[in-house]
Amino acid sequence: MNSRLRKSREFDLITSLFSKSRAPSFDLGIGDDAAVFSPPSNQSLVLSIDTSVEGRHFPAGFPPEFIAKRALGSALSDIAAMGAQPHHFTIALTLPEFDTVWCERFSTGLYDLAEQFNISLVGGDTTKGPLTISIQVHGLVDKGNYLTRSSASPADLIFVSGCLGDAHAGLLLALEGKELTEPYQQALFESFASPTPQIALGMAVNGLASSALDVSDGLLADLEHLCCASGLSAELELSAVPLSDDLLKYRDYDFAMQAALNGGDDYQLLITASSDKRQRLLELGFIEIGAMLADEGSVLSAKLNGESVALPEKRGFDHFE
Amino acid sequence: MNSRLRKSREFDLITSLFSKSRAPSFDLGIGDDAAVFSPPSNQSLVLSIDTSVEGRHFPAGFPPEFIAKRALGSALSDIAAMGAQPHHFTIALTLPEFDTVWCERFSTGLYDLAEQFNISLVGGDTTKGPLTISIQVHGLVDKGNYLTRSSASPADLIFVSGCLGDAHAGLLLALEGKELTEPYQQALFESFASPTPQIALGMAVNGLASSALDVSDGLLADLEHLCCASGLSAELELSAVPLSDDLLKYRDYDFAMQAALNGGDDYQLLITASSDKRQRLLELGFIEIGAMLADEGSVLSAKLNGESVALPEKRGFDHFE
Numbered sequence: 275m276n277s278r279l280r281k282s283r284e285f286d287l288i289t290s291l292f293s294k295s296r297a298p299s300f301d302l303g304i305g306d307d308a309a310v311f312s313p314p315s316n317q318s319l320v321l322s323i324d325t326s327v328e329g330r331h332f333p334a335g336f337p338p339e340f341i342a343k344r345a346l347g348s349a350l351s352d353i354a355a356m357g358a359q360p361h362h363f364t365i366a367l368t369l370p371e372f373d374t375v376w377c378e379r380f381s382t383g384l385y386d387l388a389e390q391f392n393i394s395l396v397g398g399d400t401t402k403g404p405l406t407i408s409i410q411v412h413g414l415v416d417k418g419n420y421l422t423r424s425s426a427s428p429a430d431l432i433f434v435s436g437c438l439g440d441a442h443a444g445l446l447l448a449l450e451g452k453e454l455t456e457p458y459q460q461a462l463f464e465s466f467a468s469p470t471p472q473i474a475l476g477m478a479v480n481g482l483a484s485s486a487l488d489v490s491d492g493l494l495a496d497l498e499h500l501c502c503a504s505g506l507s508a509e510l511e512l513s514a515v516p517l518s519d520d521l522l523k524y525r526d527y528d529f530a531m532q533a534a535l536n537g538g539d540d541y542q543l544l545i546t547a548s549s550d551k552r553q554r555l556l557e558l559g560f561i562e563i564g565a566m567l568a569d570e571g572s573v574l575s576a577k578l579n580g581e582s583v584a585l586p587e588k589r590g591f592d593h594f595e
Numbered sequence: 596m597n598s599r600l601r602k603s604r605e606f607d608l609i610t611s612l613f614s615k616s617r618a619p620s621f622d623l624g625i626g627d628d629a630a631v632f633s634p635p636s637n638q639s640l641v642l643s644i645d646t647s648v649e650g651r652h653f654p655a656g657f658p659p660e661f662i663a664k665r666a667l668g669s670a671l672s673d674i675a676a677m678g679a680q681p682h683h684f685t686i687a688l689t690l691p692e693f694d695t696v697w698c699e700r701f702s703t704g705l706y707d708l709a710e711q712f713n714i715s716l717v718g719g720d721t722t723k724g725p726l727t728i729s730i731q732v733h734g735l736v737d738k739g740n741y742l743t744r745s746s747a748s749p750a751d752l753i754f755v756s757g758c759l760g761d762a763h764a765g766l767l768l769a770l771e772g773k774e775l776t777e778p779y780q781q782a783l784f785e786s787f788a789s790p791t792p793q794i795a796l797g798m799a800v801n802g803l804a805s806s807a808l809d810v811s812d813g814l815l816a817d818l819e820h821l822c823c824a825s826g827l828s829a830e831l832e833l834s835a836v837p838l839s840d841d842l843l844k845y846r847d848y849d850f851a852m853q854a855a856l857n858g859g860d861d862y863q864l865l866i867t868a869s870s871d872k873r874q875r876l877l878e879l880g881f882i883e884i885g886a887m888l889a890d891e892g893s894v895l896s897a898k899l900n901g902e903s904v905a906l907p908e909k910r911g912f913d914h915f916e
Contacts (some may be wrong), residue, residue: 301639305835306743307676307808315636319715322629324732327724355628362767366687366729386711398644403648404725408687410644422627457642464749487628503626532869570666 287309291381292365292398300362309396311362313414320413320420321454322352328405331449332467338376339383339409340467342444347407348490350471355488357480358422360473363388364397366402367410374549391473419480421545423456426485426504428568430546433483435472435516438493439530440465442537447524458520474580476543478558482543492538493507498574505568510576512583536586548594611688613719621683621717632716633684641734641741643673649726653788654769659697660704661788662728667708669811671729671792676809678742678801681695681794684709685718687729690884694741712794729789740801742866745827747806749889751867754792754804754881755792758839759814760851761786763858768845779841790862797864799879802867815858815906817865818899819895825867832895833904857907 292304299312303533324343328334346363353360355452365384369377388395388588393411444466447459454460472488477488489496495514501508517530524530547555556562564576576585613625623631634640647666649655663843667684672682686705690698709716714732765787768780773782793809800807806825810817814836822829838851845851867887868876888894897906 301739302741302743306745307639307673308679308734310639310641310699312738313634314640317666318630318631318633319640321685322631323685323687323688323718323720323729325720325729327720327722329688330722330724352628356631358629364642364644364731366644366731368646368648368727376720397644399644399646401646401648401651403651404726406689406724406727408644408646408720408729410731413629418622420623420631422623424627424662450748567718 291377291510292395298336300394303394303396304398309364311396315453316417316418317414318417320353320356320415321410322349323333323408323410324349324352325406325408329384332483334447337467338380339386339415342383343387343468345409346384346411346465347469348539349515350391350473351469351488351490353411353413355421355486355543356413356415357476357483357486358421359477360391360393360411360413361362362394362396363409363411368401368403368406369407369457370403371499374422391471399533413438415480421476421480421483421486421488422503423485423500424501424503425589426506426566427548428506428566429549430484430566431549431552432497432508432510432564432566433545433547433562434493434516435475435545435553435560437516437521438489438540439521439533439540440518441469441539441541442466442533443521443524445539453482458523461520462524466539468546469539471541472543474592478494479545479547479555480553482551483547486543486545489540489542489544490535490538491545494535494574495538496544498572500546501572501574504566505570505572507565507571507575508566509567510564511576511580512529512561512576514579515560533584612698613716614810617895621715623849624715624717627734630685637738638735639738639741640679641674641679641736643670644729644731645670645673646727646729655768658788659701659706663701663704664708664789665787666730667705668730668790668792669860669862671712671794672790672809672811673908674732674734675793675797676742676807676864677736678732678740678797678804678807679736680798681712681714681732682783683715683717684730684732686716687720687722689722689724689727691724691726702756709912712792713845736801740796740799742804742807743824744806744808744821745824746823747827747867747887748869749827749887750868750870751805751887752819752865752873752883753829753831753887754876754883754886755814755866756796756866756881757812757894758842759810759861759863760854760858761839761859762790762844762862763854764842765844766860777844782841785847787860790860792862793864796879800864800866800868800876803872803875807864807866810861810865811859813859814865815856815895816859819893821865821867822893822895825887826891826893828888828892828894828896829885830888831895832901833884833897833899835882837882839862846895847897853907
């Protein structure tokens with residue numbers, strides 16, 4: 275935490291809430307102008323920063339535990355997509371007012387997830403203003419050994435690490451604001467509120483996958499990013515896109531497919547791999563949903579049970595809409 | 596930049612504005628889920644994150660070049676206070692709306708300062724929301740060789756790297772909103788709007804100073820941080836606190852001294868050193884302003900021309916006031 279945190283009882287409390295990490299591998303942790311870290315000489319640092327804004331990434335009044343879990347979980351997902359092991363993180367927290375209970379609940383959610391992935395909080399800044407959370411996560415990989423989104427090859431197969439669309443349904447449930455009485459509703463809500471970064475799978479496919487990214491903007495938008503970065507096109511088989519039973523209990527198939535294609539926030543991995551890796555990937559739980567095409571136009575096309583179908587024009591969610 | 600940037604012409608423009616860096620020493624720069632960096636094996640990474648919020652750290656309607664320069668300059672100051680060489684940074688930019696001219700001007704200010712310190716932008720996230728900028732800066736130091744605020748010794752002398760109070764006067768000028776007709780007004784405004792991180796001096800005193808931090812919250816508040824971290828007290832000689840001619844042209848001596856003691860935002864270095872380093876530090880341009888005391892109570896006291904005087908109770912600026 276920088277020095278601005280150390281001036282009042284409020285600041286002291288925030289500092290104590292966010293100074294629980296011991297960060298044993300750090301030369302110097304929280305409490306000075308900066309933290310100091312000496313990465314192992316055979317490893318590279320993987321770094322990514324992500325922002326969550328109230329009213330845009332989560333609804334106003336969202337439970338603080340989940341604001342924290344969602345912010346850290348989605349940030350960790352970028353590390354998963356690189357095939358890296360997360361190591362530590364920093365947080366820039368902007369709060370409209372000081373609220374002990376809110377801060378304690380936020381801190382509880384943050385440390386729950388941090389402990390689950392064995393990562394330390396090593397620095398931060400707390401300021402007053404509209405509720406905004408930026409988290410920078412750092413991971414480690416063996417030197418030169420990381421996944422990118424730009425390295426897919428023509429004829430590679432396309433896989434996802436799990437069901438899509440649940441998080442979008444969970445967001446709609448959160449916005450409805452009704453009590454979640456059914457287990458499937460709770461499951462969908464948590465898909466949105468507490469996404470699981472696919473760290474273990476990311477590390478497992480490092481060396482198997484030809485390219486990777488995480489599905490944060492919706493399958494179509496993220497597959498388009500992968501196509502653009504790799505200079506290729508892709509064809510999906512829509513009947514293969516995995517939809518959860520929970521999602522299909524919430525709404526009908528058409529809704530579920532739209533949520534899977536355009537909903538975003540699922541934080542599953544989207545990877546490509548050559549066909550000789552197919553069996554290994556299926557054993558790891560990946561689901562095959564299409565193939566890359568040599569066409570350089572970065573065009574997405576789709577089939578449904580083998581017949582060509584049109585894809586929706588709108589892809590993903592534009593934060594500036 | 597993460598994938599959310601890549602969905603519209605607006606996003607494309609922002610991405611292009613912030614992708615000018617080449618980051619030659621990076622394994623992988625902007626454009627994937629994360630950046631990848633392999634630090635030299637004999638060096639440690641120094642990392643700090645800092646947030647600037649409109650209406651709190653700078654007035655609404657502040658010129659975008661200066662918002663960028665102030666945000667990056669103050670973030671770099673934390674690296675200076677560690678005695679480190681800045682290397683690269685990431686930015687999390689939250690914007691209320693897309694505005695081409697604003698973004699271009701912000702980007703111009705950002706790259707001006709980045710080029711001056713030869714650092715690369717290696718990642719970021721752009722979201723829609725109230726204007727907030729978080730910047731994480733990374734520096735490098737030889738392993739184990741960095742400055743902290745917790746390592747001052749009793750009887751160490753206290754030094755600052757330059758005049759204090761100018762930034763506070765500059766903020767007041769900015770808030771007045773009048774045209775700055777006099778050169779001294781322009782100088783004060785730029786002290787606030789475009790602070791100079793004392794990178795070269797931080798590196799120069801690494802090995803000379805016993806402790807260091809940067810004056811972001813005002814001399815008294817930051818000296819108190821240093822005392823708390825080091826478990827010591829301190830006594831200032833107020834007549835030695837350096838006040839600029841520009842500041843004394845703006846207002847009287849009493850105002851200037853209050854601005855120097857409590858104004859903040861100056862981003863000068865505040866260091867302690869044993870008396871045998873005094874001559875070297877004076878040659879570097881440091882100004883001696885007091886001495887550390889063995890008392891563990893972290894008490895600040897002051898003299899004016901050798902006579903004991905009371906210090907104001909209020910110290911620094913509390914962002915939660």
